[in-house]
Amino acid sequence: MSQNLQPLTLGGPREANVAALAEELDALWQSAGDAEGREDVTRACALTLLIYTESERGAREVSNLVGALTLQNPCRALILVVQPNESPAGLSASISAVCQLPASGVKQVCCEHVTLVARGERVHDLDKVVVPLMVSGLPVCLWWRAGSPLQFDYFGKILRFIDRLCVDSEWYPNPESDLPSLAQTIQKTSSLAAITDMNWARVTPWRELAAACFDPDGMRFYLSQINQVRIEYRAGAADSPPCLAQGLLFAAWLAARLGWKAAGVGQSGLEEGEKRNGEGNRLLTFKGRQGDIRVQLVPGLAGPRCSSGFLTIEMKVAGDAPAKFTLICGPESKSVVTRIEIPGHPPQESTVHLQVFDEVALLNEELKLSSRDRVYEETLAMVASMTS
Amino acid sequence: MHQTPEPCAMVIFGASGDLTARKLVPALYNLARQHMLPAGFSVIGCSKTKFTHEQFRHKIRQAVREDLNLPDQDDPVLDSFTGNIHYISDNFGDAAAYSQLTEFLKQLDRDHGTSGNRLFYLATPPSFFPVIVNHLGAAGLARPKEPEKTWSRIVLEKPFGRDLKSARDLNRVVTGVFGEQNVYRIDHYLGKETVQNLLVFRLANGIFEPVWNRRYIDHVQITVAEELGVENRASYFEEAGLFRDMIQSHVLQVLSLVTMEAPARFEARSLRDEKAKVMRSFRPITLEEVDKYAVRAQYAAGFVSGKNVPAYRAEPNVNPASATETYAALKIFIDNWRWADVPFYIRSGKRLAKRVSEISIQFRRVPHLLFGGGATDAIQPNLLSLQIQPDEGISLKFSAKLPGTAMQIRPVKMQFQYGESFGGVSPSAYETLLHDCMMGDNSLFTRNDAVEISWEFVDPILERWKQDGAKGLAFYESGSWGPAEADAFIEGDKRRWQRL
Numbered sequence: 001m002s003q004n005l006q007p008l009t010l011g012g013p014r015e016a017n018v019a020a021l022a023e024e025l026d027a028l029w030q031s032a033g034d035a036e037g038r039e040d041v042t043r044a045c046a047l048t049l050l051i052y053t054e055s056e057r058g059a060r061e062v063s064n065l066v067g068a069l070t071l072q073n074p075c076r077a078l079i080l081v082v083q084p085n086e087s088p089a090g091l092s093a094s095i096s097a098v099c100q101l102p103a104s105g106v107k108q109v110c111c112e113h114v115t116l117v118a119r120g121e122r123v124h125d126l127d128k129v130v131v132p133l134m135v136s137g138l139p140v141c142l143w144w145r146a147g148s149p150l151q152f153d154y155f156g157k158i159l160r161f162i163d164r165l166c167v168d169s170e171w172y173p174n175p176e177s178d179l180p181s182l183a184q185t186i187q188k189t190s191s192l193a194a195i196t197d198m199n200w201a202r203v204t205p206w207r208e209l210a211a212a213c214f215d216p217d218g219m220r221f222y223l224s225q226i227n228q229v230r231i232e233y234r235a236g237a238a239d240s241p242p243c244l245a246q247g248l249l250f251a252a253w254l255a256a257r258l259g260w261k262a263a264g265v266g267q268s269g270l271e272e273g274e275k276r277n278g279e280g281n282r283l284l285t286f287k288g289r290q291g292d293i294r295v296q297l298v299p300g301l302a303g304p305r306c307s308s309g310f311l312t313i314e315m316k317v318a319g320d321a322p323a324k325f326t327l328i329c330g331p332e333s334k335s336v337v338t339r340i341e342i343p344g345h346p347p348q349e350s351t352v353h354l355q356v357f358d359e360v361a362l363l364n365e366e367l368k369l370s371s372r373d374r375v376y377e378e379t380l381a382m383v384a385s386m387t388s
Numbered sequence: 389m390h391q392t393p394e395p396c397a398m399v400i401f402g403a404s405g406d407l408t409a410r411k412l413v414p415a416l417y418n419l420a421r422q423h424m425l426p427a428g429f430s431v432i433g434c435s436k437t438k439f440t441h442e443q444f445r446h447k448i449r450q451a452v453r454e455d456l457n458l459p460d461q462d463d464p465v466l467d468s469f470t471g472n473i474h475y476i477s478d479n480f481g482d483a484a485a486y487s488q489l490t491e492f493l494k495q496l497d498r499d500h501g502t503s504g505n506r507l508f509y510l511a512t513p514p515s516f517f518p519v520i521v522n523h524l525g526a527a528g529l530a531r532p533k534e535p536e537k538t539w540s541r542i543v544l545e546k547p548f549g550r551d552l553k554s555a556r557d558l559n560r561v562v563t564g565v566f567g568e569q570n571v572y573r574i575d576h577y578l579g580k581e582t583v584q585n586l587l588v589f590r591l592a593n594g595i596f597e598p599v600w601n602r603r604y605i606d607h608v609q610i611t612v613a614e615e616l617g618v619e620n621r622a623s624y625f626e627e628a629g630l631f632r633d634m635i636q637s638h639v640l641q642v643l644s645l646v647t648m649e650a651p652a653r654f655e656a657r658s659l660r661d662e663k664a665k666v667m668r669s670f671r672p673i674t675l676e677e678v679d680k681y682a683v684r685a686q687y688a689a690g691f692v693s694g695k696n697v698p699a700y701r702a703e704p705n706v707n708p709a710s711a712t713e714t715y716a717a718l719k720i721f722i723d724n725w726r727w728a729d730v731p732f733y734i735r736s737g738k739r740l741a742k743r744v745s746e747i748s749i750q751f752r753r754v755p756h757l758l759f760g761g762g763a764t765d766a767i768q769p770n771l772l773s774l775q776i777q778p779d780e781g782i783s784l785k786f787s788a789k790l791p792g793t794a795m796q797i798r799p800v801k802m803q804f805q806y807g808e809s810f811g812g813v814s815p816s817a818y819e820t821l822l823h824d825c826m827m828g829d830n831s832l833f834t835r836n837d838a839v840e841i842s843w844e845f846v847d848p849i850l851e852r853w854k855q856d857g858a859k860g861l862a863f864y865e866s867g868s869w870g871p872a873e874a875d876a877f878i879e880g881d882k883r884r885w886q887r888l
Contacts, residue, residue: 019694022742046800091694125691128867132742136888137771137785137801157868160875161887368796371766 016093016114018129025112028095044074044109047367048134050142050162051079052155059115062145067098068360070111073367076135080126081117084154089120091129127157139163141367142193147171149181152188159192166366168198168359170309175245176265180384186377194372198362200379202309203249205354206327209336210254210313213325219340222323227293228316229254234309235280235299243309244280247297250313251284252382253375260286260293262386284386308336308356330354393826395426396505396539397496399489401480401520402512403433403444407545409451411576412511413473415818417452420469424823428500430472432492434480444475472500481519486527493529504538507825513624514547518561525565543572543825546637547628548834551850552843559836572825573834577638577745578645579817579824581806582780584832586645586747587654589774589782597650599751601726606769608646609733609748609886610639612776613740615692617866618714622705629712631684631850634736640667640842641834642776643732646747647722656831660838667841671721678852681720683862683874684713687739690866697739697866711858714738717874718849719881733878735885739866745776748886759795766797771886780814781805 016024029043049069051062059081066077099110114133118126134140141164144150150165159165172178186195214223231250236242255262263285280299285292300311308329317323324341330351340348357365398416400408419425433444449470453460476492478485496502508524510517521542524530532538542562549555562571577583590597599605612634618625625633644663651658673681689699701708715737721729751770759767771785783803790796806814824832853860862871869885878885 017694046798125867128691128741129694131869134887136744136746136886137773137783137799139799140887368790368792368794368798369766 014094014096016095018091018093018116021093021095021114021129021133024093024095025114028097028112029110044111045076045135045138046073047075047138048140049073049075049077049367050130050140050158051077052142052144052146053079053081054083054146054148056081056117058145059117063113063115065360065363066113069363070098072364074109074111076133077111077113078130078133079113079115080130081115082123082126082151082154083117083119084123084151086119089122090117091119091122091125092117093129123154126154130158131161134161141166143363144168145171147173147178149178150185159189162193164366164369165189165193165195166198166363167195168362169245169249170199170202170241170243172245175248176387179245179248179380180387183377183380183384186380194369195377196366196369196373197249197376197380198359198366199245199309200249200373200376201357201362201365203246203253206250206308206310206313206336207253209327209338209352210250210315210325213315213327213338213340222317222321222325222342223258224288225290225317225319225321225323226254226258226315227288227291227318228314229293229295230298230312230314230316231296232298232300232311232313233280234311235301237301242280242299244297244299246309247282248383248386249379250310251295251297252386253379254315255286255293255295255386256375256378256382258288260288262382262388263287263292265387308354391827392424393426393823394505394539395428395501395503396507396826397430397432397493397500397502398507398509399432399434399493400509400511401434401516402510403475404435404437404439405511407511408433409447410455411816411818412509412822413448414452414455415816415822417456417466417469418815418819419823421465426826428472428496428502430474430496430500430502432489432496433473433475434485434489435475435477436479438477439475441473441475445470445473448473480516480523483523483526486523486529490527490529504532504534506532506540507543508541509543511545514545514549514558517544517558521562521565530565530570531567539570539828540566541570541572541825541828542566543574545574547632548573548637548839549843550628550632552840552847555839555843559839563836568836569830571833571836572821572830573836573839574821574825575637575641575834576817576821577776578641578832578834579819579821580776580780581814582774582776582782583642583645584820585782586642586774587659591650602728602730604751605730606750606752607731607733607881607883608750609735610642610646610746611734611748611886611888612639612736612745613743613869613888614738615740615743617687617692617697617739618700618703618706622703625714626706626710626712629850629853630714630736630738631716631846631853635716635718635734636842636846639734639736640845641838642747643720643734644838646749647727647732649726654831656829659831660835664835664837664841666722666724667838667845669722669724669727670841670845671723672845673848675848675852675855678849679860681718682849683715683717683871683877684853684860685715685737685862685864685871685873686710686712687714687737687866688863690739690868692739692867699866700739709858711853711856711861713853713861715740715862715864715870715874717870717877719877731881731883733883733885735870735874737864737870741867741869742888743778744888746886746888747774747776748772749774750883750886759797766799768799773886779805779807781807 053059053062059079062079094115096113097110098113140162142162144167169179214220231247233247234243265284282297284295311329313327315325326339328337330337334354334356335351336354337351497504530540532540549558644667648662648666651662687700690697700714701710717735720732749772753769767787773783775781781804783801785799785801787797788800790798862873864871
């Protein structure tokens with residue numbers, strides 16, 4: 001990144017009157033333009049980004065992220081701190097501008113940033129403040145930065161006005177019930193917003209690498225023969241939740257693309273050692289055209305060697321024509337080793353770069369999309385069918 | 389260089405009211421500051437309320453300072469301007485009052501050189517229009533003795549009648565006394581820059597007019613939304629309702645400017661002929677078809693501009709069982725070659741999510757989408773938006789490729805705003821329109837035939853709603869974008885209201 005793309009907050013956030021936020025924003029830009037040396041401030045906006053959080057701390061974290069986010073996605077960012085159980089009930093707001101540090105002779109491009117705090121009963125009035133602040137004619141994205149499910153009682157009206165709802169299933173405390181709930185939400189809102197999942201973007205490089213194993217001549221045959229899959233996902237640690245959701249999404253993606261039917265979930269059938277390994281062990285069974293398929297989900301301790309959600313993914317063909325396709329999180333935290341083992345052939349191994357996105361990069365990726373992600377929706381439906 | 393009108397005197401009936409203080413006098417003062425008023429220009433305020441000349445001037449000075457946010461310091465222009473403001477307190481329902489007015493005007497001609505030119509402005513409730521007009525006629529103030537040298541014009545504030553019959557009656561009286569060419573039916577919407585610019589935009593640019601038709605345009609939406617409720621106009625509003633207050637007047641006029649054919653010349657008669665012509669092409673809506681083409685609703689309690697607000701029926705001076713609509717949505721078709729089968733969706737309401745007036749012209753999708761997969765889903769139709777208020781401007785939405793190797797498409801917006809592009813402050817609609825009145829240019833004023841055509845179109849809708857009373861009246865939460873019925877109304881055509 002060049003120096004001129006560093007974010008810079010134009011003055012600290014200032015308290016604003018909720019009743020006249022649009023006017024307050026105009027005044028903010030007026031004062032930015034009038035300030036000495038800031039004659040060339042340009043107010044840029046390509047979308048309205050609503051960010052749902054449930055705490056002031058969350059809002060502060062988001063506030064730091066928004067500056068970086070606006071470098072690629074100039075937007076009007078509305079950070080919504082929603083606290084229905086707090087008192088006293090009320091709505092308060094603050095506004096600020098975030099700018100790119102300009103190169104010499106170049107206009108300074110700035111975005112606006114509104115934080116709205118709704119407490120108690122006032123959460124039900126949030127739509128009356130938020131909807132008028134959406135920039136007309138441009139896409140609106142709601143980033144649900146919380147593990148709780150979408151609150152239809154006070155977000156239902158806002159949903160009517162958004163184009164994209166972006167969740168992060170990594171935040172979900174119980175992915176096996178929360179992901180199916182999300183699938184239901186998608187059905188409920190299908191005529192309204194497209195829903196995407198930042199966790200899906202984390203799984204995407206692994207999906208690409210898994211699919212690439214079957215691209216060479218002669219490999220496609222094995223795809224329909226896969227009957228054992230072992231997914232070792234990163235177990236939870238003090239500073240990070242377990243990546244079970246990513247494991248479920250990968251398994252469901254494979255099942256949905258290969259036309260498998262979910263047959264059951266549980267621990268029966270696992271080796272005794274795997275059962276003892278912890279609660280994260282799952283055995284998923286499917287019916288495929290060629291017979292039964294077993295998919296094991298196993299938590300593993302990643303340590304410092306892999307910052308990805310997966311440690312290893314093995315796809316095996318057992319039987320007359322055995323084969324094994326393995327993806328291993330490499331010794332460097334940003335690489336993956338892919339290995340293809342077929343009897344009678346020397347093992348093929350290669351190491352490829354694995355791009356691990358941070359939260360801002362993930363959201364930037366999501367914001368590039370503006371249509372529904374059918375593959376994700378089918379995957380989620382498969383998760384629901386796997387876990388029901 | 390500005391054109392300065394001929395010397396004249398302006399008589400405002402209903403001068404003690406809000407309109408005079410909040411709109412007319414600040415507009416006149418701004419004209420004075422820009423040297424756009426003639427030398428000796430004088431104003432006579434007329435009303436029943438008792439004021440001396442000096443008391444009235446004091447009220448006007450305060451109103452101008454407040455409205456224009458002027459500093460409380462010596463302002464020689466304001467002093468000079470208000471020095472030429474006078475006041476007559478009388479009952480203008482009586483003939484005697486007009487003798488006094490006549491004498492006063494003659495005195496102004498002598499003292500200030502107003503040359504016998506008169507501009508009468510009726511800022512009164514419409515029920516007074518015929519009385520005042522007839523008295524002006526009887527007093528000889530409507531037809532100057534030397535019409536080739538001097539003029540008498542009259543300005544009427546809307547509503548111009550409350551149905552076709554009353555509009556025809558009013559037109560008969562006013563045109564009978566003054567002659568249609570001297571009648572200025574004012575609609576402040578038509579004085580706004582964007583509305584005037586509509587014609588420039590359409591007819592001074594080569595690229596828009598060729599696509600301004602059914603072949604390229606999918607549909608048009610016109611939204612006039614207010615955050616305010618009925619405020620202190622409950623008595624008037626209970627009688628009029630939103631449909632008369634906004635749609636019959638402002639919105640249909642704006643629609644006619646969007647849809648009319650290019651006039652032969654940019655002058656009043658040609659413009660007004662074309663407006664009337666397109667209005668005659670509005671497909672009539674019969675009593676039986678009203679539910680298919682229109683939705684009406686009333687605001688319930690809610691939350692607007694950071695505060696709780698009451699339901700319309702709980703507002704002071706409103707009937708607790710009122711069936712008056714505060715929101716209306718309408719679908720209009722124009723049966724002519726240019727617009728056949730293109731729907732025009734109109735919505736207007738009080739206590740909506742935000743104050744905004746906008747014309748949105750949505751173009752048809754491209755005939756063949758060649759970009760694959762998700763990229764195709766992301767392509768949205770082009771949208772041309774003409775913003776009338778609060779920020780006057782024009783924007784065009786189109787699709788652009790996101791930087792990168794993948795074919796990802798996102799809608800972006802090209803924006804022109806008066807305030808930013810031209811700097812300075814646009815004249816208020818009243819400045820433009822009052823100046824036009826004095827100049828004798830009635831291009832932006834509504835002609836009698838257009839008024840009658842619009843009433844002819846809306847009468848069946850109003851009649852049906854009157855018959856139905858509260859039956860079929862929908863409700864919407866204050867601070868929302870209107871009732872669910874209005875969403876269903878447009879979604880039934882597989883379209884959505886623009887997000888404004």
